[in-house]
Amino acid sequence: MTVSKTKNRMLANIIYYLRIWHRTFPAGILLILLSVPLTILSIYYQIRIPQLLIKGIECGDSVQATLLAILYVFLIMTICKMLMEICRTKLMTRGSRPMMWLYSVPVHDKIFSMPYQQLISADVQNQIVKLESITTRGGDGGPIHFFGVNFSGFLIALTGMAVFTREIVHINPWLLLAMLMSTVLHLVYGIYAGKYTERNMRERSDSEKKERYIIRTVEDRHYAKDIRLFRLLTHLKRLFRVYHDEHASYLKKESNVQAGSVLISALAVFTRDVLAYIYLTHQLLSGILFVSEFVYLVALVTHFSMWMNHIAQNANDLIIFSAQMKQFRAFIEMDTEENEGTLAADTVSSQPEIVFSDISFHYPGSDKLIFSNFNLRIAPGEKLALVGINGAGKTTLMHLLMGLLTPSCGRIMIDGKDSRDFIKEEYYRLFSPVFQDITVFPESIAANIAGNDRVNKEKLHSVIKTAGFSDYVHDLPDKERTKLVRDSADSAIDLSGGLNQRMLLARALYKDAPINILDEPTAALDPLAESRMYEEYDTMSQGKTSIFISHRLASTRFCDRIILLENGEILEEGTHQELMKNKGAYFTMFEAQSAYYQEDLCEEYHFMPFSEPLKSLKKGGIV
Incomplete structure (x- = not known):
């Protein structure tokens, strides 16, 4: 099996997926871009309100002027928040559409076009299980399911840092350096966690495939009789527990690694905030800062610290997203070309x-x-x-x-x-x-026979008759239009x-x-x-x-x-x-089978062996 030669780095995978967004959910890209300025403005005006209030008191402004200024800022903040929530809700509810299209169209186009020999190989079947897990089962689908929200959060954090870095440097460059160091530490661990998740996905695919096979077997009504009559349920339960426990152990290890990321994030936030509060409090008590400036800067540092934390967290999510997208691209870009001739x-x-x-x-x-x-x-x-x-x-x-x-x-x-x-x-x-x-197939009898909906009725009726199938079809209410596979429709039959x-x-x-x-x-x-x-x-x-x-x-x-x-x-x-x-x-085989089938027919149809009628007739005096 030849895999894709694409390096599939994170930036390349993000661009690749954004192209899919542009094709399937173009409004989503606009929502991602709009959410950035709306969130930054919302946060800016949110931290400005307390400053305006205290500054109005410090400067002796009139109550009316202070309230009007606050009202004006509050109105802008509310509009921004309202639009921001609309963007976020749309991204949350419709952000899975590109992923579902990716799984439904390019992946299945590849499956349909793949040579049979390649499709049945263990490697390809394992890859299909991984993609199904990411897409439909939840599994580790979070980062790719919520790509829109995560990516917009990453852009918001980057933009917020870019806009307000100057003000943090103005407070104290060493404070910015401390924040950057803690973020880098979090980011490095996030990269490790993302790589671990990618490796974990590969290693657990075998037990995951077996676990799902048992689930599908138990759910399939065609196996229900055999499972019960041959007392297979206990055996299947035991196997399911084995494979489920193996799968769960991989997920537990992965969750422990992710928990480490959360712990480092909490420690980094605590360290940054403590340093910032100590420094700003010293500045306030030393008379360098007014109370209004102190309130504004504390809120700014808090949000700046939060943005840095979001960068590390979103970068971790994007690394996992990239690992998942790598699985999709490796499958979609797999070499399946066959050397075809020209003969008809x-x-x-x-x-x-x-x-x-x-x-x-x-x-x-x-x-x-x-x-x-x-x-x-x-x-x-x-x-x-x-x-x-x-x-x-x-x-x-x-x-x-x-x-x-x-x-x-x-x-x-x-x-x-x-x-x-x-x-x-x-x-x-x-x-x-x-x-x-x-x-x-879950189609009509006619489509099952013809292979499509464009049916030559005269030819169809002829082959149904030749196959000895016409009496049964004729007695059906919908004749050859009757749908098959009972599970597919209320009127379908088996x-x-x-x-x-x-x-x-x-x-x-x-x-x-x-x-x-x-x-x-x-x-x-x-x-x-x-x-x-x-x-x-x-x-x-x-x-x-x-x-x-x-x-x-x-x-x-x-x-x-x-x-x-x-x-x-x-x-x-x-x-x-x-x-x-x-x-x-x-x-030798023919003689053995003939004896077996003769005995079998005698028992099933109550026939006597060919020698028995002659013996019976002789005993009765007829022969």
């Missing part, structure tokens, strides 16, 4: 030849070869069966064929054309797969396993690609239902190159050729009759 799907015949030439493959992060120098030719229009035990490499081989996985070396040829020479989307058009895993398989068959028929791939689509069905379904698949495969994968050998007897895979190698191949005649591994 229409350059392939309706019954293409398929050749695997010296294919080797291992999954990312593993050195174990699934295939090593594997070779296979599938003739045009051939019906090929791949059989073998679980883990033999059948599904992996089909994923390689369909371009979902990329061979470590070797070539896959379609009608003599290298699969890498095709445009990716065009290459996908060559295949009509029916997988064992049932994928149903289909049974058999009906789902028929809908997937209709989906494959609707696509009408030149290569059919059926990867154990009937594994959940009983032998009789499977046999009927495979007869329909046989009809569907006429005039196409078809590959059938099944762990039930009897279901694939109609195929032109059967290949028995074991550990990524061809153990035996031939027609069903040839393999049975050879009495090798295929023969």
